[in-house]
Amino acid sequence: MTSTPARWTPEQAHAWFKAQPWSLGANFVPASAINQLAMWQAESFDPERIDLELGWAKDLGMNTMRVFLHDLLWAQDAAGFKQRIHQYLEIADKHGIRTMFVLFDSCWDPEPKLGPQREPIPGVHNSGWVQSPSAAQLADRSTWPQLRAYVEDIVKTFGQDPRVSYWDIWNEPDNQGGGMGYYLPREAKDKIALVAEMIPQAFDWARAQAPMQPLTSGVWLGDNWAPDSPELNAVQKAQLACSDVVSFHDYNWPEKFEMRIKQLQQYGRPLICTEYMARSLGSTFDIALPIAAREDVGMINWGFVDGKSQTKMPWDSWKKPYTIDPPLVWFHDVLHTDGKPYRQREAELLRQYGARKR
Template identity: 60%
Template sequence: MMLLAATSLAVLAQPAQAREQWTKAEANRWGSAQPWQVGSNYTPATAINQLEMWQADSFDPLTIDKELGWAERLHMTTMRVFLHNMLWEQDAAGFKQRINAFLTIAAKHHIKPVFVLFDSCWDPDPKLGPQRPPIPGVHNSGWVQSPGATRLADPSQYPKLEAYVKDIVGSFAKDDRILAWDVWNEPNNPGDGLYPETPGKTKLVAGLLDQVFTWAEQQDPTQPLTSGVWIGDHWDQATTLDPVERTQLSRSDIMTFHDYSWPETFVKRARQMLSFGRPVICTEFMARGAGSTFDGSLPIGKKLGIGMINWGFVDGRTQTRLPWDSWKKPYVYEEPTVWFHEVLRADGTPYRKAETDLIKRLATAPKGVVPPAPLP
């Protein structure tokens, strides 16, 4: 606790010299210097959630090195990786050491991660320490929200959140091993009734999200800041946006969005995001059973110059090969007919070789060039 208090005071005492949101010209200069981004949302197969991934007792650099090696062979360039404020509260120095270790492994494999600071999805009551085992047959049964319901509902906790953002972003603000900071994942996600939610959650998040952007900007990062829109399909029409979406779209240096729909919807949403005149990355896609596939969406992203990060890389403790409906009917005695997420099986072999061949073919083609698909 003494270390946390000292770190918090040191971070909050730093002069607040926030850089402004990047201009479109600055954002596009950054974008033109990047390869086409392709990768996955990443949790090692040995971790059920972001806490288990990063805590000292369960941090698994050997598995991370092995799995990012598989990603390198697919010519992936990025991974989207979730952090958590409670990890910083628990052991700020150790957490940053493990982030640095992860970045060293990722750089070895020519991968630049997108780090996510906060997340409004799944369990609103995160707890440090050993995580519960996966619920048999259930998709993402152990994932936890950040900052969690208790801290979100208590403004007296916000100085800790501020210190977390400033220390993590500030410590790596000039680190060219990082691609970008996603400051909040699906901030206006209500939770779909699977867990009890914080009363007034969306209003609380709307008030906090703008502050999170400011705290991150105050560290003058050389990497872009963003938060991705995910629901609805009129993001280019200001009158239809809720307060969270307005903040996401008005404060992001680069534009990000999620899409788990058929290709026709993906194209529509992609063009709306491109209308803002900034680089665009789709930071979540690919849910085979919902109509979002590598075959359908990845070539469109390549053609439009949109970075593409699918959900899930290696089948493991998150169990996201199982569909969303497994929360209502667990797949305990039989596997789904089609895997929902994930690129690789636990042993590193492709779930579907045609998909990994497509990823490699598009990743190695020049920007904007979509090579023809070979016959099966």
Template identity: 60%
Template sequence: MKGFVVALLGATMLTMAPAEARDRWSETQAGAWYSKQPWLVGANFTPASAINQLEMWQAETWDPQRIDYELNLAQGIGMNTMRVFLHDQLWTQDAEGFKRRIDEFLRIAERHKIKPLFVLFDSCWDPNPKLGPQHPPIPGVHNSGWVQGPGMAGLRDRSRYPAYKAYVQGVIGAFGRDERVLGWDVWNEPDNGADQYKGQEGKEPMVRALLAQVFDWARAADPMQPITSGVWIGDDWTPGGKASAMAKLQLAQSDIITFHDYSWPETFERRIRQLLPYNRPIICTEYMARGNGSTFDGSLPIAKRYNVGMMNWGFVDGRTQTRLPWDSWQKPYVMAEPTIWFHEVFRADGTPYRTAETDLIRRLATAPKGVVPLPPTTAPVPRRRR
């Protein structure tokens, strides 16, 4: 009996947050944090040399020179943040090495005046992540190597959950007091069905239950940065509205509000207006799909007026192939490129895909908060009559 009691107490202690664990930030705390930030503008970042988050971070394919080169491009157009995906298997594989590489990434980012928002888990694309060499890009297909974390096997195996807690608290414990880090996006699109892959039955309720624990674990690590998870589907995100159970969990637990929108400017602005009543900082952590109506010139000026931070999907064209549209999964673009690039800001050689876009980003980034400067005039200067 004594052994049973000791074991029970030990199990209870593992599930309890430490006494100093913080609550969700108040609106005042969240606002105070945001007031200290510049207008946040950046991208979702994977170097051109990596097909996914595993290839980016594993020791054998770690590429700090390429990362430095690309973050220099970002700094050159006024970007000051990047959303960067991590993975639980990287922690399990080599926690100390993973932390060293994160620290090296932060040193590179700091040189370029960029603070990353780190993503811990992800429900998008391949549900069967595997460490080691990653397969080459599938010709003509968008994001053909991206992997979920923890993946379906990991979701179904509850014996692995203590390892996920160790990952969350290990990473946040190491960098949660690091001023080089912007914040923690604990789960990307948790209710994404990744429907092109089979064998994911029962995924959403498992993710939702685990996400609630992930929020608790992250707060128990007591970071000084905000914790969030971005809403992305549904037509009503207003307080008391008809949001899904997952979206309500995300909105109720996040210190700051984050969301995704790949729609036309009218929809994008409506999304912002739905989220304003939460009275918390708002950051759009994914947008910009040219062929879908979401563009820099359509969305960025709106966000700047509302002081909403912005991180577009994609940065430099590379192994993720996200210049190709989503429909490439049904009809790969093997014989010809799409008419316009879907995502990405730069070509692999560092030249802008569209100079007008990088000029716009730079112009908005350097203007005061809430100010949308007029574009430089292109009208010809009339000649004086003699």
């Protein structure tokens, strides 16, 4: 019986990181899809729209997209799902874009269902996004072997594919409630404890496939992520202990963004910010990109093209939907549905930093 390969050393991680282009891009779901199930299911997979939007991304200087997968898609039709992933990667590669795949996600609806997805709730941010695994799967350990098989098969299939840049094992694993608490009554009981138990195993399942890409899972909750912080919960400790490259989310003013970078630099590993840019909260391209370039932090913003995910609406739209007047300032998203930039100066900045050489 072979043992699981070891976590990369800091030296291995830095050597790998320095050999890559500086990551700049967005979290990607095409405007035609409300969530990751709609993006990937055979009936709604839209390669033409994906090709169009990734062409726009290339024009903006982006080279990395963070893309969410889902275990139910694999359980339903593993061969078909993997074929569509290959098709997506062919399109992305044509545009010079590599992909960070996200395997699990604790955000928003804990009761995902295959088949046609609901229409967006008018005026509400990300009203159809779904979790993976579901609350029922997470709470039932007898389902975990199938989740393991999903991770092992996907990482084995694409773990030596140079078009894949990172494996993000679990998005915001200690998130619960979603939608300003809307989903809290439907979450798994003891969700955080269950996730804390499962996430190190999920890293092991992926690492056992010996992928050429680093593994990560981004911290996002709380104010102090330093190694000696008493605020770190069990999930965060597992994320930071298992990640080859340290990733994080930040939607704050530049002072806090810089503070987070300084805290995480203490782990001695490369850094990549896998979610940022919420204009009305003070996180913008104008202020975040210069800091990240100076500190050599990869940058992947939330939201790309305005579409069914409706993430130009702020989080508080779950409490007060923007059904009459749109938000004065877009929350996320970079381009209108037709590809026109929301703000031309942002497009210029992205091209400027997309051309950056280390």
